[in-house]
Amino acid sequence: MSVxxxxxxxxxxxxxxxxxGPMDRPEIVAAMARAAVAGGAAGLRIEGIANLQATRPLVRVxxxxxxxxxxxDSPVRITVTVEDARALIAAGADIVAYDATPRPRPDRRQDIVRAILAQGALAMADCATVTDAQTALAEGAAILGTTLSGYTAETEIGNDGPDLELVSRCRGLGAFVMAEGRFNTPELAARAIVAGADAVTVGSALTRLEIMTSWFCEVVRRQQ
Structure with missing residues (x-):
């Protein structure tokens, strides 16, 4: 079965x-990953070479x-160099995600995608707009993520919810669509699939204990 x-x-x-934070250690990230797979996760998103090296031997997804x-000198944060892309694949990544916006970064977007494909991995485009997605497909990306909607100057809309419209518009491009970005409840994850996503990525609501705790604390304090 393909990836x-x-x-x-x-x-x-x-x-x-x-x-x-106190959980920011490779062995803890690897334990999180194993727990996620035990719960039924079809895949994982792992940041950092050391974390990936700790996780890869323990899971098959x-x-x-x-x-x-x-x-x-750049607002771009996600896989900004060809060297980083190659290092991720060497550490065991099946897919490398990169910032697919037109914002400046050390290495060109096209060169990063080319390096990913040259080493036999799949490229996932973390997009903010449908234009990003269209460009990414033309450059060779296999997966379109809605990851960066709401996190660029162009898309900052003051909305805490996910961009379901972008999910639907990416679906119309005919590629594999990964809904990602503020899908922090089961209900929102379900809505992503209805909107046309092929899969859904969830992060903070599952693996950032400090953030989840703060959500509950805020609600409890409001009742005082």
């Missing part, structure tokens, strides 16, 4: 703890790998 077939109709769990970098 795409394994992900079809499934949940991808993004095991990305809060940066610098497809892994989407990314490297996040905070650059002084």
């Amino acid at each position: 795409i077939e394994q992900l079809k109709g499934g949940l991808v769990v993004s095991c990305q703890p809060v940066d610098g 497809p892994i989407i790998g990314i490297v996040k970098r905070d650059l002084p």
Whole structure:
């Protein structure tokens, strides 16, 4: 069964703890990943080479790998260099996700995609708009993610909900669509599938304990 077939109709769990938090250690990320697979996850999204190296030997499901970098001269954070893409594949990523927006970054988008494909992995385009998605398909991406909608200057809309419209518009392009970004309840994940997603990625609501705890604390405090 191909990687795409394994992900079809499934949940991808993004095991990305809060940066610098008490759970931000490779062995804990790997444990999160195993727990997610035990719960039925069809795939995983793992950030960082060390985390990927710790996780890959322990699971058989497809892994989407990314490297996040905070650059002084670019807002782009997700897999910004060819070197990072190659390192992810060497560490065991089946899919490499990259920022598919037109924003400047150290290496060209096209070169990153080319490097991913040259090493036999699939490219997942983290998009903010349907134009990003169209460009990504033309450049060779196999998976369209709605990951960056709401996180670029063009798409900041002050809406806490996911971009179901972008999911639907990507569906119309005929590619594999990964709904990602603020799908933080089972109900929203279900709506993503209805809107046309082939799979759904959920992160903070499952693997960032500090964030989930703060949500509950805020609700409880409001009742005082």
